[in-house]
Amino acid sequence: TQLLEQSPQFLSIQEGENLTVYCNSSSVFSSLQWYRQEPGEGPVLLVTVVTGGEVKKLKRLTFQFGDARKDSSLHITAAQPGDTGLYLCARNNDMRFGAGTRLTVKP
């Protein structure tokens, strides 16, 4: 059972489009991490968010942590085929992962 809900589960878009994926929990996160995973490899850390309301940017990726620290979002601007992968959120206190959003960006 996934304790973190991620949506959407699958997302297929054209190159250049924008997208947002979400990570939600019924309980408060002490902190949360976003990872990206490619097939056959381990997850790679994108960002850690700690403070409610926090916004972090990583090039075309913008991460938000909800004020109540129960939700987070990842927004990608002008998606590129290289952004294709499985995006996962994880609770820091016990390193459990959400179900993930599988993103495909078509050229």
Added chain:
Amino acid sequence: GAVVSQHPSWVICKSGTSVKIECRSLDFQATTMFWYRQFPKQSLMLMATSNEGSKATYEQGVEKDKFLINHASLTLSTLTVTSAHPEDSSFYICSGITGAYGYTFGSGTRLTVV
């Protein structure tokens, strides 16, 4: 940066045999190591948390006698899948804690039981 070296990267074994997967922390001491299993097109499911020098804590539904975890040193944790069956075929990944918010993942082991 911190690296977790995981071996083997893939293994094929016969049903009923045992397979050992190793995760070594390079350049840091992994007091705690997380072990995950990932089925195709699914997320990482936490199997167990191992702490150096003590027994691992297994998640509900994970058979501790089937998935033996040993964390005898600060740089090595192993997962042994005993009496493997085809349904154990999966991608297994370990992760070590490198700091307050730092987690470093191994590259994974693809296990196929035939």
